Amino acid sequence: MNSFVKTFMVASVCVALAGVIIQEVIERHKAEISQILDENPSLKVASETAQEIFPVFRFLRPIFTYFPSLRKVLSFLQPTPESTPTTGSTSHTTPPTSIKKMKEKLFTPEQLKAYDGKDGNKGPYLAILGRVYNVRKGKKHYGPGGGYEFFSGRDASRAYVSGDFTEAGLIDDVSGLSSTDYIGLDEWVKFYNTDYKYVGKLIGRYYDENGEPTPYYYDTQRWIAQAFAEKENDNQEKKMFPPCNSEWNPETGSRLWCTKRSGGIERDWVGVPRKLFMPGQSKSRCACVKNFGPPSHDPKRINHDRGDLDHPNLQEYPKCVPDQPECYVKLD
Structure with missing residues (x-):
């Protein structure tokens, strides 16, 4: 092997090594680089052009073809092939047990009643629009003697906006309310999502025995969406x-x-x-x-x-x- 070939081989390997190092940096900082390229179109064009002119692994392929002995020495420079899942194998799709999503807790009305915080019961928990929250940290309000104890152990969604705290008013039916009331209900749900821990769903009006939304749930969401649309229209009217x-x-x-x-x-x-x-x-x-x-x-x-x-x-x-x-x- 003459000196020209040796020089060419050494130069080729050095260039390839530099390219792989650059490729590794790009892979590790892909998100940041993509953002920079998106913000600078001229750089993005230059990058794509460079990849077309000098793709690293296309350059390596002929070297390994004509000099097979280099494969073993420079194996770390070769791209890792994508793994192909074996038929019937679940190793690529099944997450580790430690990160599996925990099953959501479902309550019947009787079970939720046992979380009213009274007489040694657990909780207090309450539900609004079928979503159950642990309000124990607000026990002075929701526990025995608290100003809102009547909300605990049940779904009394309507009373949040009607102000009717009698047994007849502490119900989960929210049909026929005003737009302002539906927006108020949505704000109450956001309040509980922010300030208290969500623990599950109440089987009944809003969710079925599998925890899936019922037709009434979708009706309620439609009423709320319409209320916000009306509010937006009202705002536009008042601007005019x-x-x-x-x-x-x-x-x-x-x-x-x-x-x-x-x-x-x-x-x-x-x-x-x-x-x-x-x-x-x-x-x-x-x-x-x-x-x-x-x-x-x-x-x-x-x-x-x-x-x-x-x-x-x-x-x-x-x-x-x-x-x-x-x-x-x-x-x-």
């Missing part, structure tokens, strides 16, 4: 038509007026008071209406300088000056 400020005086009647912060909605305009009638609502409310520029639903409209005054659900207050931000009226 902020509530008026109001006060009542026995001599002058009701005073309605608009400012840049009336109704708790900050904006760069004042507006004028108008009656706002919304579909499905029997009464109107006072809204501050933008009275200049294009309408809110079409901000690019030209040759329009009446703002939202032409909205079909608006009506002027009798005996009020239409273009003034203040008005004295006798409310309905």
